[in-house]
Amino acid sequence: MKRKTFVLTVVVVLLLSSISSLEAYDVCRTSGGAVIKWFTNNATFYVNTSGGPSGALTATQNAMQTWTNAPANFSFSYGGTTTSTAHGIYDLTNIIGFGSLPVGTVGQNAFWYYSNGQLIDSDIRLNTYYSWATNGAAGSFDVETVALHELGHSLCLSDLYSAADSAKVMYGYVSTGQLKRSLHLDDIDGIAFIYGPSGCTYFITPINANFSASGGVGSVAVTAGAGCEWTAVSNNAWITVTGGSSGSGNGTVTYSVSANTGGLRTGTVTIAGQTFTVTQEAR
Numbered sequence: 001m002k003r004k005t006f007v008l009t010v011v012v013v014l015l016l017s018s019i020s021s022l023e024a025y026d027v028c029r030t031s032g033g034a035v036i037k038w039f040t041n042n043a044t045f046y047v048n049t050s051g052g053p054s055g056a057l058t059a060t061q062n063a064m065q066t067w068t069n070a071p072a073n074f075s076f077s078y079g080g081t082t083t084s085t086a087h088g089i090y091d092l093t094n095i096i097g098f099g100s101l102p103v104g105t106v107g108q109n110a111f112w113y114y115s116n117g118q119l120i121d122s123d124i125r126l127n128t129y130y131s132w133a134t135n136g137a138a139g140s141f142d143v144e145t146v147a148l149h150e151l152g153h154s155l156c157l158s159d160l161y162s163a164a165d166s167a168k169v170m171y172g173y174v175s176t177g178q179l180k181r182s183l184h185l186d187d188i189d190g191i192a193f194i195y196g197p198s199g200c201t202y203f204i205t206p207i208n209a210n211f212s213a214s215g216g217v218g219s220v221a222v223t224a225g226a227g228c229e230w231t232a233v234s235n236n237a238w239i240t241v242t243g244g245s246s247g248s249g250n251g252t253v254t255y256s257v258s259a260n261t262g263g264l265r266t267g268t269v270t271i272a273g274q275t276f277t278v279t280q281e282a283r
């Protein structure tokens with residue numbers, strides 16, 4: 001089967017001169033040897049599906065989720081769609097889109113970083129010279145497969161070119177019709193090496209609260225390890241998270257409870273993956 005080469009285009013990175021076939025994974029480094037990485041444990045990407053096939057948005061979101069689900073202390077967030085076609089532009093906005101690239105390049109990741117290794121901007125482009133699909137159609141490249149690979153560069157894992165690496169997402173070649181939508185153990189080891197393994201534990205205090213019918217405000221303390229990300233989301237319209245809707249490490253969530261015009265009610269707020277329960281008396 002004909003193969004097309006991915007080219008990792010580097011805006012400010014020198015390509016590695018030697019890649020051992022024995023390496024399980026490879027990471028980007030500065031000329032001084034520092035690992036290039038986000039200095040937070042999350043990166044938000046915007047998607048421009050213009051020029052892409054039906055289902056391209058879901059496919060890119062799936063690719064982000066696959067890396068997020070890996071047992072490592074890093075997550076991608078979907079920020080929404082964008083009409084921007086900026087690629088390799090230093091605008092501090094990470095964009096996945098479709099556009100023109102040199103023939104032979106299926107996808108390209110252009111990223112910027114500081115000399116200390118801090119990754120600050122990463123843009124992914126899929127080459128519209130080629131046909132794209134989201135259903136594994138023969139003759140087309142699979143959006144999710146290529147997005148998953150290019151997002152690996154956004155982490156900043158590097159290409160692997162040994163035949164022994166062919167089952168890995170970070171293998172630098174892809175074929176039309178090929179589906180590779182899940183991570184190899186070595187891909188997982190790579191993200192865990194860069195960002196640390198998962199293993200964040202979260203505690204919330206208190207775990208419940210009672211309010212009179214008139215409602216009121218309250219707060220919940222979150223205890224989490226440094227760099228461990230969390231969110232707070234109300235599951236009921238009458239409970240509003242007013243502060244600390246997201247955080248990293250220790251933090252505080254504040255919320256308000258509306259007046260109750262009906263009977264006794266119980267609602268919840270999901271905080272750092274834990275359930276905080278609010279009970280409110282009847283009117």
Ligand SMILES: [Zn+2]
Pocket residue numbers: 006007008149150153158159171172
């Ligand atoms: Zn690549």
